[in-house]
Amino acid sequence: LHRVKYYHIPCQERPDLECFHDSDQFICLCTHDRRANCFTFDHHMQYNCQQLSYCENNGQCFQNNAKCPTAAICACPKCYLGSRCQLSTRGFGLTLDVILGYQIRPKLAFSRQPLPLIISGVITIIMLVFGLFNAFVSIITFQQKRLRTVGCVIYLFTAAIISILTMTMFTLKYFFLVFTQLTMLRNRTFILGQCLILDFFLKILLQIGDWLYACVAIERLITQQKDVHFNNKLSQKWAKYIILFVCIIVAGTSIQEPLNRVLIDDEDEERIWCIVRYSNSYSTLLNKYTSISTVIHFICPFGINLISAFGLILLIAKNRSESEENVSFHKHLNIQFRKLKSFIISPMVLILVALPRILLAFLVECMKSARESVIIYLVGYFISFLPPILLFIVFVLPSTLYFKEFQRVMKSDWKMFRCWKFNKRIN
Structure with missing residues (x-):
C-alpha cells in the first residue's frame, strides 16, 4: 500500500x-x-x-x-x-470490417456516427459514380472492332467489365457493413450470404484487374521487341485463354476463404462479425498461405509493370540507336518517349498508385488497437481501388489511337441521338 x-x-x-x-x-x-x-x-x-x-x-x-x-x-x-x-489487422489483409468495424456505433443514427465513417460513405459514392462512368466509356472505346485486332485491347475490354463489377462490390461492401453493424440487417441467412460472397469477389476482382494490366504491359513489350513480326491473330487467340487462366488461378488461390467463412456473435457489443475460421490443425499453415498468395498477387503485377516500363524505354532506344548510329542514345530515348508515351505512362501510373500500398504494408506492420487512428488505413484501402477507376485516364487518354476512336464513337452516337430527337419532334 x-x-x-x-x-x-x-x-x-x-x-x-x-x-x-x-x-x-x-x-x-x-x-x-x-x-x-x-x-x-x-x-x-x-x-x-x-x-x-x-x-x-x-x-x-x-x-x-x-x-x-x-x-x-x-x-x-x-x-x-x-x-x-x-x-x-496485417497490412495486405486489411478489410473494411477491420478498419471501420469498431468505428461504427450500434443503435446510433448514421448522422451521429464518427467522422471517418461518414467521410468514407461520401468517398465511396463518389468513387462509384466516377468508376462506373470510367468503365462505361472504356467499354465503348475498346469494343470497337477496328481496335480489337490485338490481345492488348481484349485485356483492356475485360478489365473495363471487371471494373464495373469491382466498384459495385466495393459499394455494396460498405453499405452492408454499415447496415449490419447498426443492426439494421437482422436476417442471419442474408448476412451469411453476403459474408461468403462480397469479400471473396472483391478480393479476386481487384487481383484479376491487376493481372490484366500486367498482361497489357507484357504484350506491349513483346510488340516492340518483335516489331513487324508480331502476330496479331495469335495475340487475340492467346489473350482469351490467358484471361480465363488468370481468373481460374486467382479464384483458386483464394477459394479457401469463402469455404471457411463463418459468422460469430460479439455479445458484449451486440455485433455480428464475418470472419475466416480455419480448423486448428491447419490454421497456421492456411493463414501463411493466404498471406503469401495475397502478397504474390500484388507484388508480381507491380514488378511486371515496373520491368516492362523501363524495358520498353531501353529496348526502343537501343534498337533505334543501333540502326541510326549518327543519333545519340539519349536523343532517341527522348524521341521514342514522345512517340510511345501511352505505352510508358500507363505502367508508370499504376506503379505510382501501388507504391503507397506497398509502403503501408511493409512500414506499418498492422493496426495495434481499435482506438488507433484509421485515416492512414482508409487512405490505403481507397487507393487500392484507384486502378479500376482510372482505366480510361490511364489507358485511353494518353493514347492517340484509343482517344481518336473514342471521339469518333462519341460523334457518331451524338449524331444518332440528334437524328432520333429530330424525328421524335416531327412525329
Missing part, C-alpha cells in the same frame, strides 16, 4: 497512458483527471475457459472464476483485434 500511493505519477507524467499493472497484484486505470484507479488483479492467472474455443486466432482466454465463471475476456496476439480476437 505504501507503493500504491505513488501510482498516480505515471498517469500524470504520461498523458497517453490508459492503464498499467505492477508485478504483484494491482492493475490501474488512468482517469480523465490523471489519477490512478487501482484494484487487485492477478495477471498471472491462466484460466483456460474450460477448454472452450471462445477466443479466435490463438487468443488467450481468461475467466473471472475457474469453477463458476460469469465472464470471459481474450488477450489477443499481436495484429489481432476484437473482443474475441476475430479481426486480423
